[in-house]
Amino acid sequence: MLLEMAADGFGDRVALGPSDGGLTYRELYDSAGVASERFRADGGSHVAMADLSSAALPVSLFGAAWAGLPFVPLNYRLTDDELAALASRISPAIIIVDPDSPDRLTGIDGIGLLSRHGLMDLVEGAEPPEPEWDMSGEGTAIELFTSGTTGEPKAALLRHRHLVSYVLGSVEFMGAHEDEAALVSVPPYHVAGIAAILSNVYAGRRVVQLPTFDAGDWVALVRAESITSAMVVPTMLTRIVEVLDAEGPDGPGLPTLRSLSYGGGRMPSPTILRALELLPTTAFVNAYGLTETSSTVALLGPDEHREAMASDDPVVRARLGSAGRPLPTIEVTIRDDLGDEVAVGQPGEIWVRGEQVSGEYRGSAPRLTPDGWFPTHDGGWMDADGFLHVTGRMDDVIVKGGQNVSPGEIEEVLVCHPAVADAAAIGLPDMQWGERIIAAVVLHPGASASSDELRDAVRDRLRSNRTPDHVEFVGSLPYNDTGKLLRRVLRSDLAHLGDGSTG
Amino acid sequence: MPSLKPGSRFTSSVCTTQVIVVKGAGEVDLRCGGAPMLAAGAATDGGLPAEGASGGTLMGKRYVDPDETVEVLCTKPGDGSLGVGDALLDLKEAKPLPASD
Numbered sequence: 329m330l331l332e333m334a335a336d337g338f339g340d341r342v343a344l345g346p347s348d349g350g351l352t353y354r355e356l357y358d359s360a361g362v363a364s365e366r367f368r369a370d371g372g373s374h375v376a377m378a379d380l381s382s383a384a385l386p387v388s389l390f391g392a393a394w395a396g397l398p399f400v401p402l403n404y405r406l407t408d409d410e411l412a413a414l415a416s417r418i419s420p421a422i423i424i425v426d427p428d429s430p431d432r433l434t435g436i437d438g439i440g441l442l443s444r445h446g447l448m449d450l451v452e453g454a455e456p457p458e459p460e461w462d463m464s465g466e467g468t469a470i471e472l473f474t475s476g477t478t479g480e481p482k483a484a485l486l487r488h489r490h491l492v493s494y495v496l497g498s499v500e501f502m503g504a505h506e507d508e509a510a511l512v513s514v515p516p517y518h519v520a521g522i523a524a525i526l527s528n529v530y531a532g533r534r535v536v537q538l539p540t541f542d543a544g545d546w547v548a549l550v551r552a553e554s555i556t557s558a559m560v561v562p563t564m565l566t567r568i569v570e571v572l573d574a575e576g577p578d579g580p581g582l583p584t585l586r587s588l589s590y591g592g593g594r595m596p597s598p599t600i601l602r603a604l605e606l607l608p609t610t611a612f613v614n615a616y617g618l619t620e621t622s623s624t625v626a627l628l629g630p631d632e633h634r635e636a637m638a639s640d641d642p643v644v645r646a647r648l649g650s651a652g653r654p655l656p657t658i659e660v661t662i663r664d665d666l667g668d669e670v671a672v673g674q675p676g677e678i679w680v681r682g683e684q685v686s687g688e689y690r691g692s693a694p695r696l697t698p699d700g701w702f703p704t705h706d707g708g709w710m711d712a713d714g715f716l717h718v719t720g721r722m723d724d725v726i727v728k729g730g731q732n733v734s735p736g737e738i739e740e741v742l743v744c745h746p747a748v749a750d751a752a753a754i755g756l757p758d759m760q761w762g763e764r765i766i767a768a769v770v771l772h773p774g775a776s777a778s779s780d781e782l783r784d785a786v787r788d789r790l791r792s793n794r795t796p797d798h799v800e801f802v803g804s805l806p807y808n809d810t811g812k813l814l815r816r817v818l819r820s821d822l823a824h825l826g827d828g829s830t831g
Numbered sequence: 832m833p834s835l836k837p838g839s840r841f842t843s844s845v846c847t848t849q850v851i852v853v854k855g856a857g858e859v860d861l862r863c864g865g866a867p868m869l870a871a872g873a874a875t876d877g878g879l880p881a882e883g884a885s886g887g888t889l890m891g892k893r894y895v896d897p898d899e900t901v902e903v904l905c906t907k908p909g910d911g912s913l914g915v916g917d918a919l920l921d922l923k924e925a926k927p928l929p930a931s932d
């Protein structure tokens with residue numbers, strides 16, 4: 329439906345690819361229609377994709393919706409065994425695959441494979457069917473396996489009504505000018521990768537895809553394609569800042585980039601501050617959301633970034649690290665362990681409510697309360713003006729001597745030390761305290777700092793029970809490819825630094 | 832009188848306007864150009880929007896009644912104005928949000 333409106337409203341605009349010779353909205357609509365016939369004929373229950381971003385992504389995303397089948401973007405970086413396990417969970421299904429690795433996923437019961445090129449050849453120039461799809465909105469649009477940083481991946485389920493509510497609530501139809509172009513470098517299996525397609529199609533903004541992120545390629549593509557907006561995860565921005573810094577003060581910068589949004593993890597303040605300096609004319613947006621909430625539920629806007637950066641008031645300045653305020657269509661509250669709301673400024677769990685919030689997983693009861701609230705499992709607090717500060721996953725909270733300690737605040741202090749490139753704080757078993765705080769620190773090349781110096785830095789800024797019991801210097805920290813720190817991996821790598829007690 | 836539910840589509844009987852229901856349920860006297868709207872796909876019998884209901888609709892805009900109990904999204908524009916009974920719907924002004932994706 330969203331694409332149909334785009335094709336009707338501005339069918340000749342380029343939807344995808346280079347401004348000269350890219351796929352138009354009308355062509356994308358026709359292609360999705362042809363793809364839907366292929367998907368229906370297959371007789372499966374799902375349409376999946378285990379491939380990099382390409383034109384096949386929007387074609388299969390909208391084609392699956394047209395056919396009334398859930399679309400399942402799979403993480404192609406998983407091992408063959410992990411990928412096969414997920415594929416069996418959605419069988420019978422048709423899976424769009426990378427033509428460069430055609431042998432993955434073969435021989436699984438009920439799974440048919442179609443290469444990216446096979447799909448695009450099929451839809452090229454063919455006549456689409458008459459539009460016919462379910463308009464109730466109840467059908468499942470997307471099943472997204474969560475990244476599984478804390479265990480077995482769960483299939484979060486987003487219905488058409490959730491995604492349509494998100495798009496209608498946050499995007500103005502044809503709100504983009506014809507010269508606008510968005511660069512999408514997050515992979516299809518990240519909710520932001522899906523939201524980027526939907527939002528930009530509805531806004532009429534041309535999408536340019538960067539299938540494999542590399543900061544140098546990203547910068548070059550922004551310049552070559554006159555990109556006006558982009559979304560990145562924090563680890564990507566850190567690399568982009570390094571590339572721009574290396575070009576020196578007389579470098580060409582990114583003058584076409586009007587808007588840069590980021591989200592999907594904690595942004596180190598040195599990175600965002602430097603990015604604000606390097607890109608003085610770019611509007612920065614911090615978007616906070618989860619897969620289960622159809623992407624963004626709160627955002628920190630461009631003016632709020634610049635205001636926070638320029639302010640001497642510590643409360644206003646702290647907002648640079650906040651997720652901003654909830655969307656007008658979203659309610660947010662902070663609650664304690666018992667589900668009761670806490671006072672302004674007090675930490676607790678972030679709960680959200682709104683029509684875009686799904687909170688559903690395949691094969692289990694919805695996590696929504698009867699009155700529609702979703703507990704995110706993210707910790708946070710809200711300031712007096714309604715700015716939401718996200719402190720991290722509740723599961724990552726370190727409990728030392730009965731006191732809750734958020735790793736995020738310790739990490740924030742550490743990365744602000746000039747010698748520190750990256751840092752993570754975790755809790756490991758301790759007979760006396762329950763957990764002891766271990767800080768894993770990556771130093772900048774050639775820089776040095778002692779363990780005591782870093783512990784003192786934390787002690788100067790935070791309450792004494794936040795001081796790391798031990799600082800471990802490491803070469804790098806484990807991240808997944810969408811920039812999430814893999815704390816579980818780090819805990820197991822550093823398990824020898826605990827005392828082996830089970831608390 | 833047409834029965835509304837989110838996702839149901841209606842077409843004007845006097846112009847090219849088409850809408851999809853975003854909010855609203857049950858029997859509602861949904862009109863366009865002063866004439867009752869028809870279920871999408873129904874044949875229109877022609878005619879012109881009535882005076883006072885000929886302001887036109889805009890593609891991609893949302894229209895609401897004063898209580899915000901009924902909300903429709905215009906998926907094809909036309910010359911008629913949307914209404915419930917004799918009362919016209921208001922254009923819902925969306926506060927522009929910065930692009931977040």
